[in-house]
Amino acid sequence: MNCLDLTLYPSLTLALLGDNYVKKFGVKKGVHAGDDPHLSGRWYSPWRYINDAEGPMRDVVHELLEKFGDCVGISISPGDEDLVFVTAFLTQNTEYHVNVLRWTKALFSRSERLEEIAEAAPEVGRSYQLRRLPDAVRGYLALGRPRDRAALLRIKGVGPKIADLFLLFTGDTTSAPVDKHYMRVAPKLGLTGRAPEPSYCRRYACEACPLARSCLRWQSYSRLGRLAGWVQTVAYLIDKGILDGPGLSAPSPS
Secondary structure (H helix, E strand, O other): HHHHHHHHOHHHOOOEEOOOHOOOOOOOOOHHHHHHHOOOOOOOOOOHHHHHHHOHHHHHHHHHHHHHHHOOOOOOOOHHHHHHHHHHHHHHOHHHHHHHHHHHEEEEEHHHOOHHHHHHHHHHOOOHHHHHHHHHHHHHHHOOOOOOHHHEEEEEOOOOHHHHHHHHHHEEEEEEEHHHHHHHHHHHHHHOEEEEOOOOOHHOHHOOOOOOOEEEHHHHHHHHHHHHHOOOOOOHHHHOOOOEEEEEEEOOOO
């Protein structure tokens, strides 16, 4: 994979692209992802935030940056937050590259209006993710298309991972979605903790949560700052076997 492949593979914006990474859905239709600073990930340079890494984490992060910092970006698509929300919600307990991309292609080909997407969702397939999407969309709209974690967690069916996934791929790089991939790789990077507990996330802000010290989401946020989402993205690629771990070969910049 080249750098654009590596940036787009984990990103929710992949659902907005057609063949050869040309924008198919949402704003800027017809633009090639590699030509757009947001879609390509060039808007974000992890090197700028090396000082966000706390103490011993700085050495680990520096090693990751030396290998992947000039290649792996965070792809976002300002103006497409509604479609990104739909994509994030559908990622629950299923294969993103197999099922979610198929579902979103079918939905967004019918309409890019949230109300119409919600109405069409149960017709696209029988999965519980599609069946639950209408309620989630109604909640998202009723709350005024929220962009903060606390409000997102008030939406029926939205848990910590979905909220953080949405936030990360709409530009909040302090958000690290804690999924099975991150749980497996994080300890090798010096980050420990369990997945966020939804009931606590809904009751407390992270910094006030009684479980913060044992939560991987808080560990990432507090010890990595604006690098948290980037480190999680690299961890995802490592766990997928797409990138080698620290100390091994870097990807081609081409």
